[in-house]
Each structure stands twice: as C-alpha cells, then as structure tokens.
Amino acid sequence: MNPETENQQLPFPRVAHAAPPRVYLSDDTVRFGVIGYGYWGPNVVRNLHGLEGACLSAVCDQSAQALKRAKQLYPGVTMTKDSADILTSPDIDAVAIVTPVWTHYELAKKALENGKHVFLEKPLTSNARQAEELIELAERKNLSLMVDHTFLFTGAVRKIRQLIDDGTLGDLYYYDSTRVNLGLFQHDINVVWDLAPHDLSIMDHVIREKPEALVATGECHLNGHVDVAFITVYFPRNIIAHINVNWLSPVKVRTTLIGGEKKMLVWNDLEADEKIKVYDKGVQITSQQGVYDLLVSYRTGDMWSPKVEQSEALKVELSHFRDCILNGHCPSNDGVAGLRVVRMLEAADQSIREKGKAILL
Ligand SMILES: NC(=O)c1ccc[n+]([C@@H]2O[C@H](COP(=O)([O-])OP(=O)(O)OC[C@H]3O[C@@H](n4cnc5c(N)ncnc54)[C@H](O)[C@@H]3O)[C@@H](O)[C@H]2O)c1
Numbered sequence: 626m627n628p629e630t631e632n633q634q635l636p637f638p639r640v641a642h643a644a645p646p647r648v649y650l651s652d653d654t655v656r657f658g659v660i661g662y663g664y665w666g667p668n669v670v671r672n673l674h675g676l677e678g679a680c681l682s683a684v685c686d687q688s689a690q691a692l693k694r695a696k697q698l699y700p701g702v703t704m705t706k707d708s709a710d711i712l713t714s715p716d717i718d719a720v721a722i723v724t725p726v727w728t729h730y731e732l733a734k735k736a737l738e739n740g741k742h743v744f745l746e747k748p749l750t751s752n753a754r755q756a757e758e759l760i761e762l763a764e765r766k767n768l769s770l771m772v773d774h775t776f777l778f779t780g781a782v783r784k785i786r787q788l789i790d791d792g793t794l795g796d797l798y799y800y801d802s803t804r805v806n807l808g809l810f811q812h813d814i815n816v817v818w819d820l821a822p823h824d825l826s827i828m829d830h831v832i833r834e835k836p837e838a839l840v841a842t843g844e845c846h847l848n849g850h851v852d853v854a855f856i857t858v859y860f861p862r863n864i865i866a867h868i869n870v871n872w873l874s875p876v877k878v879r880t881t882l883i884g885g886e887k888k889m890l891v892w893n894d895l896e897a898d899e900k901i902k903v904y905d906k907g908v909q910i911t912s913q914q915g916v917y918d919l920l921v922s923y924r925t926g927d928m929w930s931p932k933v934e935q936s937e938a939l940k941v942e943l944s945h946f947r948d949c950i951l952n953g954h955c956p957s958n959d960g961v962a963g964l965r966v967v968r969m970l971e972a973a974d975q976s977i978r979e980k981g982k983a984i985l986l
Pocket residue numbers: 660661662663664665666685686687688691706707708723724725726728746747748773774775819
C-alpha cells in the first residue's frame with residue numbers, strides 16, 4: 626500500500642460533501658490536536674508527527690505521566706492536561722480523540738461544535754443515538770467525521786476486499802473470524818465492545834451487504850463484564866458471519882476464514898509472511914433429483930498466497946483523513962460506517978442479555 630495515499634488510489638467509494646471544500650490558511654497543512662496518550666494514542670501521535678500535509682500542534686492527556694512521556698519524544702509540541710485547550714484552539718483544524726469509549730461522544734461533540742474535523746477511535750460511540758447526533762452535527766457543519774477502523778487500511782484487508790470484488794472467491798458463503806487472547810481486560814467495556822469492532826468493521830467492509838439479524842451469546846467470569854462471546858450475523862443470500870471474541874484464551878489467535886462458491890481463503894494476521902492463503906477448494910453438487918441421486922464432488926486444487934502490502938495501516942488511514950479534509954471528500958470509514966458497527970454492538974449486548982435471542986437489524 627502506498628503511504629503517500631492519493632485519493633484515486635484508494636479502492637473505496639467516495640462521496641463529496643455537498644458544500645465546497647474549506648479553505649485552509651495554513652498552506653494546505655491540517656493542524657492536528659490529539660486527546661488521549663494512553664495505549665493507542667502514542668501510535669496516532671507518532672503517525673501524525675511524521676505525516677506530510679499535517680502538523681501535530683498539541684497533545685492532551687489528563688495524566689501528567691502520559692504527558693511527560695509524550696514531551697520527551699515531541700519536545701516542540703504543546704502539551705496540555707485540559708482538552709478545552711485543543712477543542713477551542715483557533716490554531717487547530719482537526720482533533721484525534723483516543724480516549725475511552727464513554728468519553729467519545731462529549732469530546733467529539735465539542736470538537737465539531739468548535740468547527741474541528743474529528744478522527745474518533747473505535748467504537749465510534751457508546752450507543753447509536755450518540756453516533757446519529759455526531760453524524761448530523763458533522764454534516765450540518767460540513768466537517769469530516771471519521772472512525773478509526775484501522776484494519777480496513779491494512780494490506781491484508783485491502784487484498785481480501787479486492788479478491789471478493791474481482792470475483793475470485795465467487796458468491797460468498799460465510800465469514801468466520803476468531804480474535805482471542807488472554808486479557809487485556811477493560812474496566813469500562815466488555816469483550817464485544819473491545820475486540821468485535823475490528824471484526825464487524827472488516828466484515829461490513831468486505832461483505833458490503835446490509836445485515837438482517839444478529840444472534841449473540843456470551844458470559845462474564847471475572848469482573849462483571851462479558852469476557853467470552855460468540856456473535857452470528859445473518860445477511861441476505863444465505864451469507865452468514867461468525868465472530869468469536871475472548872479475553873480468556875491461553876493463546877492469541879487472529880484468524881479469519883472466508884468461504885466462497887469458487888475459492889476459500891484463510892487470513893492469519895499473526896503470520897509475518899503469507900498472511901492470506903487462497904485455496905482452490907470447493908464442493909459441487911451435480912444432481913439434486915432426490916437425496917439418493919445426490920452427486921457431491923469435492924475440488925481440491927492449488928493454494929496460493931497473494932502479495933500483501935506492508936505499509937502501516939494507521940499512517941495510510943491518517944493520510945486518507947488528511948486528504949478528505951483538504952479536498953472536502955467524505956472518508957470511506959465515516960460516521961455512518963461507525964454507526965453501522967455501533968448498531969451491531971448494541972444488538973450483540975441485547976442478544977447476550979436475552980440468552981441468544983435473534984435481534985433484527
Ligand atoms: N484502532 C485500534 O486498533 C485501537 C487499539 C486500541 C485501542 N483503541 C481505542 O482507542 C481508545 C483508547 O484506548 P486505549 O487503550 O488507548 O485507552 P487508555 O486508557 O490506555 O488511554 C486513554 C488515555 O486517555 C486519557 N483521557 C481519558 N479521558 C480524557 C480526557 N477527557 N481528556 C484528556 N485525556 C483523557 C487517559 O488519561 C489515558 O491516558 C478506545 O476507544 C479504544 O477502543 C483502538
């Protein structure tokens with residue numbers, strides 16, 4: 626993947642904002658402030674710091690220790706404990722919010738109200754109503770609202786989308802992903818809200834059908850939050866998706882199987898090379914006259930591993946955000962994409978509470 630992302634090189638649909646692009650006084654450079662320098666924030670800050678066409682103006686964190694760490698690495702950047710310094714600064718065009726989920730809505734709302742474009746961590750908000758409000762506010766103010774669905778910008782997911790789009794896999798049958806490890810236990814959210822946004826956003830991006838219903842089961846074992854969960858999503862044309870997320874697994878697994886009528890693929894994200902393997906395997910039923918006449922043949926052809934670009938996904942994603950701001954384009958992973966994921970997370974919580982009841986989407 627080319628880190629110097631040009632809009633036309635990205636394989637995502639683009640919709641221009643209704644209003645004309647804003648004019649940036651600072652020489653076509655977007656000035657960023659980042660709120661949150663905990664676990665993920667340093668990655669966002671590092672990528673913004675070196676990004677062409679972007680200027681990292683300020684970093685905010687409530688924790689003095691976090692700010693001390695940031696200051697050591699970026700001595701020229703303003704550090705503050707007060708998010709209002711960033712949210713109201715006339716010298717900042719865009720804000721990246723990398724704080725816990727329950728803070729996203731308030732911070733993003735203030736940023737948009739103050740005329741800032743917003744890059745908001747996954748999951749977009751704690752509920753669909755908040756997401757809808759932010760989307761409406763961003764539209765009204767002609768500002769970009771983008772959710773950090775980082776995986777969509779990895780070489781692996783871009784390759785998978787390409788293999789589906791160009792018909793290599795044929796009609797899809799299923800999507801089956803496992804994202805399990807030991808911890809990291811979160812205090813404010815369950816394993817579904819922590820890990821499943823990755824799988825749900827990837828699934829949404831590659832299947833590109835509106836899901837019809839969702840069924841989820843899960844249990845809490847340690848701190849009152851669901852720590853093991855199994856989510857099933859039903860799509861039109863018999864496409865079915867299954868997502869297994871677990872904080873209590875002795876081993877880390879990041880594997881997704883995608884089955885199609887023509888080919889099947891396995892994506893193992895923990896593999897350094899050959900992350901994706903495409904199998905020319907399948908099943909053909911040549912007669913359906915009656916159960917006694919059923920002729921089932923199995924195809925077991927070659928396996929190949931397509932080349933996957935290695936660029937850092939977050940850098941590509943932030944380049945895309947910068948380009949959208951400068952050109953007045955709507956990000957591929959905009960607020961609406963974030964809302965689709967939040968709706969599925971809410972449905973998963975409800976289904977788990979009701980012991981696996983099917984929730985219509
Ligand atoms: N895209 C990804 O792959 C990815 C990976 C990990 C986490 N995340 C997301 O990033 C977000 C943050 O997660 P984390 O693991 O870094 O959390 P964290 O708890 O490690 O860090 C959050 C930081 O935000 C600071 N903070 C909280 N409220 C603040 C406020 N109002 N003003 C200033 N600072 C504030 C805290 O002091 C803390 O340092 C979450 O939404 C999470 O889902 C995304």
